[in-house]
Amino acid sequence: MNLLRPTPDQMRRFALRETDVRHARSFEPIVAGPVVALVLLALAGIAGVVAAPFVLLARLFGARR
């Protein structure tokens, strides 16, 4: 699981963007009712599963290099 977590560099860029006032709204909570929330969580889960092998390969390949 640790291999799938964002890297320190990714998180640094993420935090800088989150604290940029121009992007503030794109970090606010999504309030659209429980059904939409569940659908979004399901989509995020699917996206995570699809992305996982590519992230793993990229990390392993990157580590070997």
Added chain:
Amino acid sequence: MELDAVVVGSGPSGAQAAKELVEAGLQVAMLDVGFDEPALAASIPAVPFSELRRTDPDQRRYFLGENGDADADVNDRIGAHFTPPRAFIKRGVAEYIPLASDSFFPETSLALGGLGAGWGSGSQTFEPFELERAGLPVVEMRELYDVVARDIGVSGSREDDTSETSIPTVVQPPSAIDTNARTIMAAYARKREALRCAGFALGRAPLAMLTEPLRKGTSFERGSNPYNDMDFYTESERSIYRPKYTIEELRTRPNFRYIERALVERFEDRADGVRVSFRDVRDGSERSLTAARLILAANPLNTARIALRSANAIGVKQPLLCNPYHYIPTMNVAMLGRAVGDRRHSLAQLVGSYTPDHRGGEHVFAAFFSYHSLLNFRLVREMPLPPAVGLLVSRVLMNALTIVGVHHPERATSDKWVRLGASGLEAGYALDACERVDIAADLRGFAKVLRALGCIPLSTIATPPGSSIHYAGTIPTASGSGDPALTCASDGRLNGSQNVYVADSSSWRYLPAKGPTLTMMANARRVARAAVRSFEH
């Protein structure tokens, strides 16, 4: 001035001990390193968090640090509440008071106000059986809880199920709880009978946070909390008690002297009083002063360091207590996709007391936090997802996310210790098999309770030993058998000395799961009273 007493440390214990001594008319000096950097917190506009996020182009200064672009340590996983305006709390620790350990990772501080400068302000009282196990007198402590609560300002409800014996009698009205906490309280009300049968009680958190002004019309006036949800970054109208407020007040008294940048190294108990040696951290110069009494209140690790060094007790093991701590991120189903109000505070909204059968009456204690002002990045870095997907999850979950911090009770064993080694203080910490079994059972039971409240546990995160920031027991009150080399008498006096007192939680033999800070302050008053009485003899 001729000194009657020297107090070491300006944290919650030191501040309250000094106040008791000064009010008794003694000539008092406080030795303290006292790092403080209030400018950043003071520069933050006094508007709600969500408004700041949308309007302040300089927000990176206080959310990530003054040099946010270059130095932001957004990957530090421990101590999220030590935000950039509070970075001074940890300043100088590694340099001046290092601890060598591969199994214990505490937070200590050389700040003005010590760790109290970042205190989450939970203000529970210990119950009689908890006080007795800790070695503290029940009647005197219950009186002193009210003395402290009146002095610092504690808000809370005496009507909730958690309040029966865990809140001072002198309190301000409870703080307003947020939308998330209200839905959890509503779920608790619906299932109250079954949950009480299972040993669980829920209530609003008693906090050292003002809901009404205190000392109105004086130069020490403090305001009520503005509900800006910026309590991890600003002083919020001084509504949340910090020991430095007491120090500021004491510094206006003619019989009090604050000596800053003084790192106490050792003491020598002599016929003419106690000679205290300290180092000025500005230039490294060695200095000393003499007083009739010495009050150690430097936190259990530093108090042990000073006492062991003074006794030349190299290699002697002393016990160490620290509550094991887990946190459980949960999703409050009732809040999924729902909006929350803008106006709220950032501290614990609710507290839960769980008394499972296997604990024989002991409580496991939890604080419930709504997650908002610590930003998305602290959540996203924990998710095994690409950042963009993690952000989506974080935005959907944010208003439903409830972080439950669970503290377990703690007793001394031979595997938890501190000692003075050749190069400084060392510590070791390991739970025995029985403790691990109890903790696992606590967590299983707690997970059931949380599900009954509609909060689905997403994970259970075991923090490294020392993370609870609740420390005690390094110079315990003597119990008559099996005592370590250094112990205290029941009034806090260091055994073997007539003039040295231990006023912090070093003297406790047991550490209940509740937040210890209010009890530390009441105990410091008690020990200071004993020191005052010693002059009468």
